[in-house]
Amino acid sequence: MVSEFIKNKHLANRAGFGISLEQIATFERQSTAEVWQSYARARDFEPISFKSTDTDADYAALSxxxxxxxxxxxxxxxxxxxxxxxxxxxxxxxxxxxxxxKMAFFWHGHFASRVVNSTFSAHILNEIRKNALGNFRDLLFAVSKAPAMLNFLNNQQNKKGHPNENFAREVMELFTMGRGHYTEVDVREAARAFTGWSYDKEARFMERKKFHDPGTKIFLGKTGNFDGNEVLDIILEQPATARFITAKLYRFLVNEQVDNELVDMLSKQFYDSGYDIKQLLDHIFTSSWFYEPKNIGSKIKSPIELMAGIMRMLPMKIENPENLIVYQKLLGQLLLYPPNVAGWPSGKAWIDSSTLLLRMQIPQIWSGLRPLELSPQQDDDLDMGLKQNRKLSKGFKNPNMTIAWTAVEAAFAGKEPTGLLLQHEPSFKQPILKKYAAGNSRMSIIETMSMPEYQLC
Structure with missing residues (x-):
């Protein structure tokens, strides 16, 4: 029998970035239905930006x-x-x-782009965050017209008579239908429809009419003088699009092992709703099967989920937050810089002998119990060190974190750390847990976070 508290933690792991210190008391008294309502509550959208207002020459060609x-x-x-x-x-x-x-994080990896221009980066991220819980059609159109995506997939080079198929191909293969639901002819015809889609020097989407191919196209069995908007709508008419998105969301929110019957049911509901993302999430998070033991603690946390989860449970003041970039690079998930247009991997791809050791050491490093012994090479202009080998670094300074241990210890008082921090009983309880449980709860919390089971959510 799965307890209500474990269900609440499971929901927090999948609908957010894990239980926070403040939520411990709340989760102990609230039903899972009440917790879901608090997560599902509509809130005002707040964009993310950067402080600098100096925009001179931002859009000038570097060459x-x-x-x-x-x-x-x-x-x-x-x-x-x-x-x-x-x-x-x-x-x-x-x-x-x-x-x-959490959904913005998912869509950020789904609609993967990587550009140098920071204004483009902020724009596409906010388009994703703004539409993350809305309608998939609105999200698809917003991202497809974002300068960051058009630039990343070379559509500014897609012109009448000289079509560039990169953007059209990835829209179908990675963003909507998936492989097997279109032909090379469809790619070519869609590319013709997207000719002229570009952006101006103020980073606003624009259609350059003189570069657009207005001729007749045959796309997914339909014939017409289609433009990019009409091609996207035809793609959305395909049930394959709803299933592709639903299956990917299932792997992200529920289990890497897809239950095809459930995905078929969910994708039909998603399609029939007109691609209502919030409604799909409601179906998932209110279903009894979501809380079955096989789905609890079944996923390996991505690096960002791991870092955010630790920071939510251990409130901290960070003197040098820019050094958190180092941990993202070392663990292989640097926000704004996915490895390619397919986004980041998932599941066991996050774990190898070196990254697992570092992941298990982070609670000790951040609490000041041990130094970080590895750091990336210096950033390059685009990949920010992702392609560089790691090296020993004696001079690297940690983010200088000061954990609010008084609040942490008060919230954990009288409670078993493994019960609050893990979704499964550990395969073995390290002796240090018993040693410090009575006299030093800080150590028992850190040691629990350093267990392999803490890597699961």
């Missing part, structure tokens, strides 16, 4: 600038992207709108 000006713009964009990254992470940790941020 037209001298070396000094180019370096200045690259440095400014790099700093802004770091700020956007950290502001997004902060929202994951502290926002009451956990469901929005």
């Amino acid at each position: 037209t600038l001298d070396a000094v000006a180019k370096k200045q713009i690259q440095q400014r964009n790099r700093q802004r992207n770091i700020e956007i990254n950290l502001n997004f992470l902060t929202a994951m940790v502290h926002s009451e709108d956990q469901l929005r941020e």
Whole structure:
């Protein structure tokens, strides 16, 4: 029998970034239905941005600038992207709108893009966050017209007579239907429909009519003088789109092992609702099967989920938050910089011998019990060190975290850390847990967070 408290933690792990310190008492007295209502409550949207207002030459082609000006713009964009990254992470940790941020995190990986221009980065992230719980059609159109996506997938090069198929292909393969539901002819015809989709120097979407191919196209069995909007609507008419999105959401929210009967049912509901994302989430999080033991603690936390979860449970003051970028890079998930247009991997792909050790050491490092012994190479302009090998670093300074241990110990008083922090009983209870349980709850909390089972959600 799964207790209500475990169900509440399960819901917090999947509909947000895990239980927070303040939620412990709440989760002990509330029903799962009440917890879900608190997550599902509509809240005002607050965009993420960067402090700098200096926008001169942001949209200038770097190739037209001298070396000094180019370096200045690259440095400014790099700093802004770091700020956007950290502001997004902060929202994951502290926002009451956990469901929005969790779904924004999902869509951020689904509609993967990676651009140098920080204004583009902020724009597409906010389009994703704004539409994360709304209608998938609105989200698809907003992202497809975002300068970041058009730039990343080269659609500014897609012109009448010289179509570039990159954008059209990825829209169908990765963002909507998935492979097997379109032909190479469909890719070519869709690319023709998207000719002329671009953006102006103020980073606003625009259709360049002189570059658009107005001719007749045959796309997914339909014939007409389609433009990009009509192609997207035809794609949304395909039940395959609803199933592709639903299956991916199931793997993200429920279990990496897909239950095809459930996905078929959910995808039909999603399609019939006109792609209502919030309604789909309600079906998932209010269903009894979601809370079955096989789905609880069955997923490996992504690096961002791991970091955000620790920070939610251990409230802390961070003197040098920019150094959190180092942990994202070491663990392989740097916000705003997915490895490719397919986004980040999932499941066991997050774990190897070196990353598992570091993941288990982070609670000790952040609490000051041990130093970080690895750091990435210096950032490059685009990949920010992702392609560089790791090296030993004696000079790296930790983010200088001060954990609010008085509040933590009060919330954990009289409680078993494994019961609050883990979804499964550990395969073995380390002797240190018993050693420190009575006299030093800090150590028992850190040791529990350092267990392999803490990597699961």
